[in-house]
Amino acid sequence: MFDESLTHLVEDLIETMKSDIICIGLAAPQVGISLQVAVVCPDRDFSNVKVLINPTNITESGKKDIKRESCMSLPDLGGNVERRKRLSVDVRTLAGETATLQFEGFEARAVAHELDHLSGTMYSDKADALVTLDFDAIRSKLAG
Numbered sequence: 001m002f003d004e005s006l007t008h009l010v011e012d013l014i015e016t017m018k019s020d021i022i023c024i025g026l027a028a029p030q031v032g033i034s035l036q037v038a039v040v041c042p043d044r045d046f047s048n049v050k051v052l053i054n055p056t057n058i059t060e061s062g063k064k065d066i067k068r069e070s071c072m073s074l075p076d077l078g079g080n081v082e083r084r085k086r087l088s089v090d091v092r093t094l095a096g097e098t099a100t101l102q103f104e105g106f107e108a109r110a111v112a113h114e115l116d117h118l119s120g121t122m123y124s125d126k127a128d129a130l131v132t133l134d135f136d137a138i139r140s141k142l143a144g
């Protein structure tokens with residue numbers, strides 16, 4: 001698995017994420033690829049993209065927090081989801097090595113959302129209710 005095709009998949013996911021201003025994470029199953037691979041980057045300068053390959057030992061801790069999430073796979077919808085503020089996960093790097101990554105706050109939420117995709121769960125399965133959003137209006141606002 002740890003070969004050039006995996007590197008290309010990760011690069012494609014990052015490019016797709018970067019191509020949409022409201023996209024802060026993307027999982028391979030969202031683009032029709034059944035692999036345990038996702039990318040996350042809440043910072044819009046993309047200086048610190050996190051690559052999650054074959055995640056295991058997902059541990060959520062800290063205080064519970066409820067915030068609105070939305071998803072590229074469910075356009076123009078959002079919903080409040082309860083998650084914990086810290087997340088630890090073991091992943092493989094592109095070189096096939098094992099690494100433990102720790103996240104907090106918004107980044108932990110974004111990672112948890114993408115890890116859910118890898119197990120076939122959508123945020124909408126966890127949200128109390130869904131509201132209608134205008135993704136294009138949000139894009140315009142973010143683009144300034």
Ligand SMILES: [Zn+2]
Pocket residue numbers: 070071072073113114117
């Ligand atoms: Zn999503």
